Amino acid sequence: MFKKNKKVLDIAGYGAAVLTQIAEPIKEINEEIITLSGKMIETMFAFDGIGLAAPQVSKSLQMFVLGIMVDDDKFYDNLKPDEVSLLKQMPVTFINPSIISSSEECKTKEEGCLSIYEVYGNVTRPEKIVFTAQLLSGENITLEATGLLSRALQHECDHLNGILYVDKMNEEDAAQIAKKLKKLKRNNKKSKFLRFFK
Numbered sequence: 001m002f003k004k005n006k007k008v009l010d011i012a013g014y015g016a017a018v019l020t021q022i023a024e025p026i027k028e029i030n031e032e033i034i035t036l037s038g039k040m041i042e043t044m045f046a047f048d049g050i051g052l053a054a055p056q057v058s059k060s061l062q063m064f065v066l067g068i069m070v071d072d073d074k075f076y077d078n079l080k081p082d083e084v085s086l087l088k089q090m091p092v093t094f095i096n097p098s099i100i101s102s103s104e105e106c107k108t109k110e111e112g113c114l115s116i117y118e119v120y121g122n123v124t125r126p127e128k129i130v131f132t133a134q135l136l137s138g139e140n141i142t143l144e145a146t147g148l149l150s151r152a153l154q155h156e157c158d159h160l161n162g163i164l165y166v167d168k169m170n171e172e173d174a175a176q177i178a179k180k181l182k183k184l185k186r187n188n189k190k191s192k193f194l195r196f197f198k
């Protein structure tokens, strides 16, 4: 039987209304936000995720955490100093984030989501974005992100606008996972703790 760590939050599964809502801006980075950030990081790592947005733990707030941890130094080749510095600080919490601009050049890659249990699909997204957010320290950052960082930031920003990666898939790919999604929705209605029975 899975024993639940107290710091690990329940994840809102596909079909939950909170995942389709536009999240509220955060007015002040107070104790509550700092505590939530810590719990979200614990939860993200407990489920081997690289990102988790507040709506996924049923908090409709403009905030997400990223934990892209890469040991391989080659990963950082060709990245700009700003990007490397942010990646090396991970896990990082982003408050009131937004995407200022996106490149015309797009790339298609497979994505998954902790709220969409064991379903994966191809999503086409802009390769580069200019992104801005506040960090938990209150510091404002603006940087150009590429590759995995760009994709992860876009996936998480979408969550704050009530959009899931499956909403962005092309019709053909979406049709292939439609049955799985239907089943997930049905199961998530029955038990919000489904995720713990892995």
Ligand SMILES: [Zn+2]
Binding pocket: 112, 113, 114, 115, 155, 159
């Ligand atoms: Zn997600």
